[in-house]
Amino acid sequence: MTGKLLVRLFALFGMTLTCVACYGVEYTEFNAEFGASGRVVDESGTPIEGIEARCGENRTTTDENGRFHIYGTRPWLALTDTDGEANGGDFEKRSFTFGEPGTQIELGDIELTRVNSEE
DSSP: OHHHHHHHHHHHHHHHHHHHHHHOOOOOOOOOOEEEEEEEEOTTSOBOSSEEEEETTEEEEOOTTSEEEEEESSSEEEEEEOSGGGGTSOBOOEEEEOOSTTOEEEEEEEEOOBOOOOO
16 A cells, blocks of 8 residues: 555656656746835925826826835836926926835935926
8 A cells, every 4th residue: 555655656756747847847037126216395395296207118207295116126216297387387207217126215205397498
């Protein structure tokens, strides 16, 4: 009885090893994430809501306090005013570059200047 059980276990183990050897194990590429957070304000220090923060393919917008927190797989961050005058003005675009993979940075207050649309 014990002999038959061992034969079946070894057969199962052997089939598993054969499948792994023939078909391999799924390869998953590691993508180091970058992260950034901060508070977007205008020239007078007032928080700006609705500014888009983009890090790689990921996007978020600043909340009513001008805060954002985002992760992505690309080493850059772009801040863009996508709603125009809805948040009190048309603001400039700013971008930042990260250092090493896995970098998490706190940018503090980021001042965006209003773009003069009357030119």
